[in-house]
Amino acid sequence: MSATHPATSLPRSLFLFDSQKLLFSLSSFIAAAITLGISFEASLPRPWWALLTVYVTAQPMAGAFRPKILYRLGGILTGATVSILVVPNLQHAPELLVIVMAAWTGFCIYLAVLDRTPRAFLFQMAAFSSAVISFPYLDDPADVFTTTISRVEEMTVAIVSVSLIHGLLQPWSVTPVIHARAQAFLADAARWTRDALGRRHTPLEYEHRRKLAADVAELGMMAIHLPFDQRPASASQKMVLALQKQLATILPLASAAANRLDTLSALAPLEPALKQLVDDIRAWLARPEQMTYASGHLLAVRCRHLAEERNVPPTWSDLLIASLCIRSAEFIEAHVEGRRLAQQMGSVPVQSDERRGKRRREEFPLARDHGLALLAGLATGTAIILYCTVWILLAWPSGSATAAFAALITCSFATQDDPAPVLGRYLGATLITFPLAAFYLFAVLPRVDGALMMIVTLAPALLTIGYIQASPSLSARALPMFSCLIVALGFLDRFIADFATFINVGMAQVGGIIATIAVAKLFRSVNVRWTARRMLRSHWTEISQMAAPASRFRAAHWTGMAVDRLGQVAARMAVAEGDDALHAADGLADLRLGRNVIAIRRALPTLVTPAQAALHDVLDGVATLFQLRGRQGVLLPAPVSLLARIDRAIAAICADSLLLPTHPALLALVGMRCNLFPAALPARVSRDA
Template identity: 85%
Template sequence: MSAITRAASLPRSLFLFDPQKLLFSLSSFIAAAITLGIAFEASLPRPWWALLTVYVTAQPMAGAFRPKILYRLGGILTGATVSILVVPNLQHAPELLVLCMAGWTGLCIYLAVLDRTPRAFLFQMAAFSSAVISFPYLDDPADVFTTTISRVEEMTVAIVSVSLVHGLLQPWSVTPVIHHRALAFLADAARWTRDALGQRHTRLEYEHRRKLAADIAELGMMAIHLPFDQRPASAGRKRVLDLQKQLATILPLASATANRLDMLSAGAPLEPALAQLIDDTRAWLAKPPQEQQALGHELAIRCRTLAVQRSAPPSWRDLLIASLCMRMAEFVEAHVEGCRLVQQMGSTPAQRDAKRARKTREKSFPLARDHGLAMLAGLATATAIILYCAVWILLAWPNGSATAAFAALITCSFATQDDPAPVLGRYLGATLLTFPLAAFYLFAVLPRVDGYMMLVVTLAPALLSIGYIQASPSLSARALPMFSCLIVALGFLDRFLADFATFINVGLAQVGGIIATLAVAKLFRSVNVRWTVRRMVRNNWIEIGQMAAPARPFRAAQWTGKAIDRLGQIAARMAVAEGDDVLHAADGLADLRIGRNVIAIRRALSTVPAPTQAALRDVLDGISALFQLRGRKGVLLPAPVSLQAGIDRAMAAMCTDKRLDPTHPALLALVGMRCNLFPAAPSPRMTRDV
């Protein structure tokens, strides 16, 4: 292959700049220039804090700025208020002061990790601002009020500037991203279901289910930003939440359909009518979304018609066919509705959609929150800060306060990760690589700079380059330490200072803060991914057990949303787990199907005769006991034989009752439970003497 041919085969991204990334970097640079100019003009004491805040708060998606600007400003004011109240009153008890500040920071991180919405930025900024305001003045708190006002002014100028500039110049919008994600999900769901109905269910389910669940969870997080998008959002929040609910329904329905097909295929060959229906469904899934909408209603009617054409009383195979057809009909209807909602994004005027959203007062998609993980993050943060301050005080290091401030900044930035140590290692590497650039600017370039405009021009190559790196998702984690090292080392003040000893001390403070944070992360935060996943799986089991208890109230929509969200969180973590991990035996979709079956039975309790109602309650009690035990033990315990017998008795009671239809939701739910919990068990006898 010639050199010209090899060059032509290389990715275009190696030769061409991405316009969106370049515009993001340019927007951040303009905001930084405005911030620096205001800081110099207003004689703010630490303009470099304002400049660093610009790049800390910059985000590649403009719609994400508007909810965050208010929360960040509120967090800054909250952290400043705490600093003013605590530091002067405890200045004579430094040990107690450190404990109070560490406890406050840990509490803020706990709330930030627990929240998982843009509101988390309020708590994160409160922790960060109180740390950077308080720690440099713990040994001399006399000027804490003046210092606090200055830090608030610097960070406020930066946040307002970066938000306004990105809002005006950056063309990103949340709506197109949501539309793209929804289209991709529908295409993936159709492809997966089509392949699963082709009797390759198990392997395909394992490969794709986590991605689908993660897409649903991500869609809900994007919907939070819609009311703050810079353009009138045609995909209103209510419509996106409706779409998310439809997509959350598609996942378990498609999985249940493929599961029933597996059970049927393991026995006798499929009946010609059923085989033809499955082939037609697979062909329908291969069609474009517009054709799926046009033909979906007729296909769903065919599925329901075949489901009711069973013998009376039905056999076990009849029940499997009825369950397969009903779940397939529900899947087709949910898929058609999802296609309709995606297609209508952009067709309804924003004003009308906003009015409808205000009238309905639609709430956000339920999120699964783990207090244990949040407490671990908060405790680790507080412990880290105590250790930083202890080393600083014991060594009497003059720059130790800066180390504590940097360490607090880094700890707060990576508090949401299970194991921040690998990221912190890359953070340290990026910092060390940037020191030569900082030294070149400080000792070779800046001494020749005269005036604000020349300063901005000379900074442009470095800031624009690092800003372009920040816009790339795969490299953005390296951009923040590069900005931090460069900006802090240059130490922008009202007059130029180039002192080598100060440069070395500041650099050592930054490196020391990163190393201290890395050491604490290795000791307290190196949580194995499997441990986190086990906690989530156990929480899911416990909630299913609680929901199955007949005496407890339950909210079906709340549980389904939390289960989907938890499945998405597991997906992101299991993507980096080893393929042979025992947790792969914990089938998240099987648990999701069982939970939905529990909901169907509980809803149907009041619609069945008393004897059947008693049998259903026995099944619910058995499910509750099994999943509560799984949650306590943390092990995928097999379902007991007594539960299988109870399910068979309940099915027999419903099948022999002429007042109940063979496609009754509770009966289909029992079929689903038996398929999921006892897939290898022999066929049940559809009589009351089971």
């Protein structure tokens, strides 16, 4: 009997359909049918381009879908304008025309990679819309104006149709997605902190924490879509950004508490009151239903009370306990506030100020890398020049189509470090779709009469691929399947089934993809470790600049950028080799140290002159260390001289009998010492030492 279970479970997994994915596919198909109907009725010259635009612009979530539509329309108009201005004026200098169009495309990709918001779709669409409009008419640019107008009309009809249909049939909101992501983050953060406080560190600890950082950064991207939600939202953009800031502080606070606990446990057994407090915090984290404001407030009060009971002047153990208790209290408060904001998203809809435009819209800062963006732009421009050079030298009649396809594909995957693997899957999906396209073109469509019957016969293929597009794990394969099927059929104002044309167009598509893969391997196969090192070097350089007392800093802005950069590193470290030296660079330790630098700079005016001078020495040492790390790109160990400076600063502050062990500057120095010198002997900090 047991042998029958696998056989009976297989059909259920095969025929288990998701209703939302089916609705998405049906919405896209209805939009495609309307687009084709309008295109045939208006006698647009390339209805296939309008049909392909429907599936290129369709997105499974309406909240994220609508702003991208607006940006894409703007990008189409921008690309069309550039084509009209450039092509006729340079028609007698094709080499210069190719260089200008390649430079324009590369510049747009540079802006798209640098932006990292939905606004990037404007630059991306401007890049490949100008490419697909211009390249097929480089040999004969006389009709470029008419052609450009036709392409704009076709794409606009498609974008408007898909926007209206998806908005009517699947007006899903981004708010539930944000709510679910925030709840999942809080649960993961609580679980990780509970394990860390129990000193049960796992081999994947760094990866888990970096994944949390990536989730925090993603919330800010989702918040951009809230003003475009069709349904009344129970979360405003301001509320989501406030939640994001709370979640961003949870990471360094929780890891700091775990770090202090590890250091204390290595020195001596925990005192009973502290051990009981840690156990109560772990029990509180294990029961989400008890994470209320009241219970969290009581735990935070206990933490602060235990920290204030330390001796004055304190010992090194007193400072460690004070640091552990204060960071635990701050973590608990941030966690409770985060849960409150997340739960508030499911309450009564709010009227956000962003809709009225009365306040300046806040944004969670994003870490942008001009070097990486410039590399992507240069690679795109160089690739286009190579495509066009091969096309012109070979005098291939379909070379213009190859260049257009290659430019479109290159622009679509320009944001990836190494697009070659994705392009390989793109090529595979294209090849397996050719038999289906041939079946439709030579066996089905010759027997079809009228646009309505053609739409009906295309329904099985379009609905199936549309369902694949709605599946996150398979969506990358849907675009090449749509592209191969639609372009190979070549919908015109009248039906033409020519085998030679079919093969030529197919070779143009495959040739464009292969050329793109070749160029990607030559110019874009950037090692993920190289990219991660570059981001870490930027992070170290910013800490060095922030440690300079004369420089300006914004604590929340820097923390947001550091968390965002940590999330970007996480995506790359997931595919880096396990023994890579980058795994030794704990981004959260650097994040904690940066926050310690901020705390010291804030506390400087509250201290006496000798303590200020000692803290300035510490900041100078930190600035020098991270400046060297940023220049060399290596996790250099902190020098012993910096340890001596930190100890002198701790002793100078402890010499003031009016200052408690919970003073922010003292806690920051303790955290800095634990982060930079985890194996150092205990500091001698009392006045008797």
